[in-house]
Amino acid sequence: MSSIPPRDPYRLSQLALRLLQEAPAGVEVELPGPGTALENAFVYDAVARELLREAEGGRLEVVRVTEEGGLVRSLVFLRRV
Numbered sequence: 001m002s003s004i005p006p007r008d009p010y011r012l013s014q015l016a017l018r019l020l021q022e023a024p025a026g027v028e029v030e031l032p033g034p035g036t037a038l039e040n041a042f043v044y045d046a047v048a049r050e051l052l053r054e055a056e057g058g059r060l061e062v063v064r065v066t067e068e069g070g071l072v073r074s075l076v077f078l079r080r081v
Contacts, residue, residue, distance in 0.1 A: 012043065016050035020060060023079040028063050031075040041071055048072035 015037060023029040031038065031048055038044040048065070049072060055062045063076040 009046075012046045013050050016047045016054070019047070020051065020054060020077075020079060023060075023077070025079050025081045028076055028078050031077070033074075041073075044073075045071040048075040051075060051077060 019031065031044070031051070033039060033044055038047055051060065052062060052065070052072075052075075054060055055077070058080065060080060061078045063078055064074070065072060065076075066074040
């Protein structure tokens with residue numbers, strides 16, 4: 001994964017979907033942050049919120065989410081089988 005954060009909503013959505021697809025089914029996965037394309041707090045928040053939208057559709061279960069200052073700071077999810 002590139003360390004350069006995506007800049008447009010389409011690329012952020014694609015990144016979130018790729019992370020979801022690469023997550024093993026039935027295993028808790030913490031959304032990575034430092035040292036990844038999600039190192040920037042605003043990029044992390046945007047991707048986390050995209051995954052939260054996917055959870056509403058039933059593709060994943062949100063195990064834990066932490067928000068601080070209006071931004072999602074950590075997200076743990078479980079991809080459904």
